[in-house]
Amino acid sequence: MSGVCYHPVRRNHQRFFQGFPIGFQLGIDLGGSKLAIAIADPDGRLIAHKTRPSRFSGDPEADLSAIAADAADLVSESGLTASDFDAAGLSVPGPIDHERGAILDPPNLPGWQEVPLRARMSELLGLPVRLENDANAAALAEWHYGAGRGAHNLVYLTMSTGVGAGLILDDRLYRGHRGRASEFGHACVEWEGERCGCGRRGCLEAYLGGAAWTRRLREITPTTSRVCVLAGDRGLVLPEHVVAAAGEGDAFAREEMGRFNHYLARAIAALTFALAPEVVVLGTIAAAAGEKLCFEPVRALVDAQVWPTLRDGMRIVPSGLGDKLPYYAGVCAAIDGLAGSLSD
Numbered sequence: 249m250s251g252v253c254y255h256p257v258r259r260n261h262q263r264f265f266q267g268f269p270i271g272f273q274l275g276i277d278l279g280g281s282k283l284a285i286a287i288a289d290p291d292g293r294l295i296a297h298k299t300r301p302s303r304f305s306g307d308p309e310a311d312l313s314a315i316a317a318d319a320a321d322l323v324s325e326s327g328l329t330a331s332d333f334d335a336a337g338l339s340v341p342g343p344i345d346h347e348r349g350a351i352l353d354p355p356n357l358p359g360w361q362e363v364p365l366r367a368r369m370s371e372l373l374g375l376p377v378r379l380e381n382d383a384n385a386a387a388l389a390e391w392h393y394g395a396g397r398g399a400h401n402l403v404y405l406t407m408s409t410g411v412g413a414g415l416i417l418d419d420r421l422y423r424g425h426r427g428r429a430s431e432f433g434h435a436c437v438e439w440e441g442e443r444c445g446c447g448r449r450g451c452l453e454a455y456l457g458g459a460a461w462t463r464r465l466r467e468i469t470p471t472t473s474r475v476c477v478l479a480g481d482r483g484l485v486l487p488e489h490v491v492a493a494a495g496e497g498d499a500f501a502r503e504e505m506g507r508f509n510h511y512l513a514r515a516i517a518a519l520t521f522a523l524a525p526e527v528v529v530l531g532t533i534a535a536a537a538g539e540k541l542c543f544e545p546v547r548a549l550v551d552a553q554v555w556p557t558l559r560d561g562m563r564i565v566p567s568g569l570g571d572k573l574p575y576y577a578g579v580c581a582a583i584d585g586l587a588g589s590l591s592d
Contacts, residue, residue: 272328274336274375275578276319277382278302280356280409280459285319286575287326292393292583296326297575306359309368316372330374337378337582338369339385339574341410346427349379355445356409356459378585382406382577383430384421387414388584389576390529394568403525405432405515407533410445411453417523421584433457437514455511458533461487465504474498491537505541508533512542513549516564520554528564531573535566 277284279302286297300318305311319336323329341354349366351357370377380388387396387404396402402416411433415422423429433453434446441450445459454460465485469475474493479485493501516528534542547564569576 271334272332273579273582274319274323274333274373275339275575275580275582276315276336276369277339277385277574277578278315278341278357279382279574280341282574283315283318284574284578285322286579287322287328288576288579292579294572294575294579296322297572298322299574304357304359308360308363311360312363312365312368312372316369319373333375335376335378335582335585336369336373337380337385337578337580337585338365339380339382339577339581340365342381342383342412342431343428344379344381346379346423349377351379355447378582380581380585381412381414381423381427381430383412383414384423385414385577385581385584386412386531386573387416387529388421388580389569389573390531390567391416392580392583393576394573395529395565396527396568399526401523401525402527402529403516403519403523404529404531405512405534406531407456407458407512408531409459410457411451413519415523432515432519435515435518437511452511452515456508456515456533458487461490461508461533465490470500473500475501475504487533488536491533491541494537494541505537506545508537509542509545509549513546513553516546516550517553520550520558520562524558524562526562528562529567530564531567535570538566 271290273288275286281302282299283302284299287295289295340351341356343352345352351360351363351365353361366377366379383406386406390396390404391402400419404414406412413430413432415430434451436450437452438450442454443449444451444454466483469482469485471482474496475485475489475498476482478489478492490501490504494505551559567573
């Protein structure tokens with residue numbers, strides 16, 4: 249694995265999280281393009297973490313065994329054993345059945361239908377496993393450690409391979425009926441619009457998701473565009489090339505960023521009317537684009553569509569955790585699940 253980082257381990261120490269005792273936690277974040285594994289000490293500090301590209305064979309059992317082996321290696325290399333940990337947190341793409349601890353049929357994980365993820369990973373790791381939707385886990389991470397600290401009501405939106413949302417409402421993670429809330433990436437923003445990876449048309453993910461945007465760009469990017477020059481070939485274009493070219497003033501890239509901002513603002517406006525959040529935290533593509541290319545125009549678009557009484561005091565901000573967000577997401581899945589089980 250790549251990106252390995254270690255810090256000194258502090259033993260025989262315990263902190264309290266919302267009144268509950270917390271020890272060492274193992275966090276695993278399974279993304280469409282990257283697997284991130286982290287260990288947090290009782291103070292919530294990351295003491296070790298590493299990443300590798302996600303590799304999906306189509307055989308969930310083989311994939312899970314490989315993930316568990318990578319996690320066990322990090323634990324061993326950190327000088328710890330399974331007995332040092334309270335739990336492992338597993339942050340995964342939805343949809344999931346939270347009660348059964350199963351992943352159902354994620355659009356971006358081929359072959360992963362009705363996988364009993366919590367039970368199987370618990371067997372492989374020798375630890376209690378807390379399963380959480382990846383966007384929910386990221387919302388928890390930003391709420392506890394990042395840009396949403398101090399907020400009582402928070403919306404988190406991520407635009408990576410797909411589009412995910414996580415909600416903190418009245419100081420609690422909101423999961424909805426059977427734990428299936430926050431699949432806002434599949435809210436329809438254009439009737440009979442672009443085809444989405446889930447099989448429907450017009451989903452937000454079809455406009456803001458990295459995979460969908462990449463497919464579009466490789467079909468329509470002009471060969472004379474700075475986007476194509478940065479990528480080296482139209483068949484290699486990625487959203488990051490659009491962001492970079494837009495920063496240089498390329499007309500095509502600016503137009504594509506305008507389209508991205510338009511649909512992002514639509515989503516935020518709808519969420520604002522429904523939930524009245526104090527803060528909207530945006531990750532991945534939006535965070536990479538920054539203030540001038542994304543946040544300033546999106547704030548202006550939202551302001552034009554939302555009542556002043558709702559937008560007053562609401563902040564739209566980038567993720568505060570940057571590239572450490574996946575590590576904290578897995579860890580927060582463990583911590584929040586542990587606190588929930590202790591409060592039952």
